[in-house]
Amino acid sequence: MTHTKRQAIDVLLVEDDGVLGGTVAQRLRLEGLSIIWAQSVAEALENLEKHEPALMLCDIRLPDGTGQEVYRRGAKLLWETEVIFVTAYADVQQAVDLVRAGASDYLVKPYDINDLVRRIKLALSRARLPQGVRTPLRHFHYESPEMTQVVSHLKRLATTNFSILLVGESGTGKEMAARLVHEASGRAPAPFVPVCCADISEATLESKYFGHAAGAIPGSDTFSPGLLEQVGTGTLFLDEVCEMHPKIQIALARVLQDGHFRRLGEAEPIPFQGRVVAATNADLEHALNTGQLRRDLYYRLQNAQIEIPPLRKRVAEILPLAEHFLEAWSHDNPLAPFTISETGKRALLEHHWPGNVRELMNRVVQACTLAEDATLTEHDLFPERALEPDMRPSLSRARQEAEREEIERVIAECGGRLGEAAKKLGISRTTLWKRRRDQNISNS
Secondary structure, three states: OOOOOOEEEEEEEEOOOHHHHHHHHHHHHHOOOOEEEEOOHHHHHHHHHHEEEEEEEEEOEEOOEEHHHHHHHOHHHOOOOEEEEEEOHHHHHHHHHHHHOOOOEEEEOOOOHHHHHHHHHHHHHHHOOOOOOOOHHHOOOOOOHHHHHHHHHHHHHHOOOOOEEEEOOOOOOHHHHHHHHHHOOOOOOOOEEEEEHHHOOHHHHHHHHHOEOOOOOOOOOOOEOOHHHHOOOOEEEEEOHHHOOHHHHHHHHHHHHHOEEOOEOOOOOEEOOOEEEEEEOOOHHHHHHHOOOOHHHHHHHOOEEEEOOOHHHOHHHHHHHHHHHHHHHHHOOOOOOOEEOHHHHHHHHHOOOOOHHHHHHHHHHHHHHHOOOOEEOHHHHOOOOOOOHHHHHHHHHHHHHHHHHHHHHHHHHOOOOHHHHHHHHOOOHHHHHHHHHHHOOOOO
16 A cells, blocks of 8 residues: 555545446535546555545445455555445345444445435535544543543553453444553554454455465565554554454464464564454353354453443433534534534433444534534434424424524514624524524514
8 A cells, every 4th residue: 555645535436337426426526525436446446545535435346346345455545534335235234244344334226316415425524523533432531430440440451461352332432442551551652553353354364464475375476464563562453353253263362372473474483562452342151152252362362351331321421422522513614613402412311322422423413414503402413303293283383482582582682683692592693584584573
């Protein structure tokens, strides 16, 4: 992979269908987005060398391979890129697996172009958040006793050379916890190397982890270091470790026991000087009983085992995290800073959060993208919560009357100065003008 600076673009479109690709490219350009269109795996990878897309929209089936191949081979260049896959119905499971491996979203053909544009804009809104805020894995908010204890344990473990196993539901912040350990240790100047164990093909397993000598594998006449060598004295983060191939589990357990490994095609042992932090959201007891996770590897990883609690057990973090994502959005948004209404806050606190911190971030970003006002309501944050049909008219009228009374009160309080009133109400002057017109509200 090249190390030269790449040109930033909005979208890399990878689609071999000339008609569909042309239609999508034209529509996205009309939306004001910069776009590069590739029609094969080779073209996609070539363009990734030259361009840094905020988003990649990629078909699963391509003439010279698959979208999964683009995702795997271009992984280092896609690290900060939102990725949406497009698939036929027969390949839905493959798309779902890719989303589990870190892709942002997927669409099934035939799809509605307006829905595609909406999803792309939502994904781009995440990609354009300031660095360090784009994912919840960069920041801990730990007002709760549960997370205060977790962070305390992680900081103490950072001073040791222990291997660490992090367990917890998807989206709780296990990678962030691993980064905290790395940054709080003496290993911080060395690399932090994250690996999704489920996303490495069986054909390249040994070469990927251990590297290979020149000529040791077909088609390669150059030496290549593996992940264990690349990490140096840093931290190797093995995400979804229960999805690691059994062959590599055996080899990695041996490395952790003996402290060295060998490149493919070489007999000379190489010392392993890094620390391993592994993570899983799987049921450990089931994984061990079924052999999905080998016990010899588990015992070597589990020098210390830390559970990252789900967000529903860290209620004190919900509103601070939501405010954190709001501030991040408002930082680059020309509109007035967003706030959350009292009903919105109550809804956030009452939600079960099956997707944990990642779900919270997505809901806040989506609400900021689609909301009409700068004050986010329950329905902005949870648009799927439709009212019962027989309740809508009376509740709607009550809401309109309450809104009218509040607008009239604030306008009177501001002496009829609409700009000042709009600011107090947390809405734009244009929105206030529309509300006055629709509800026949005067300035006095």
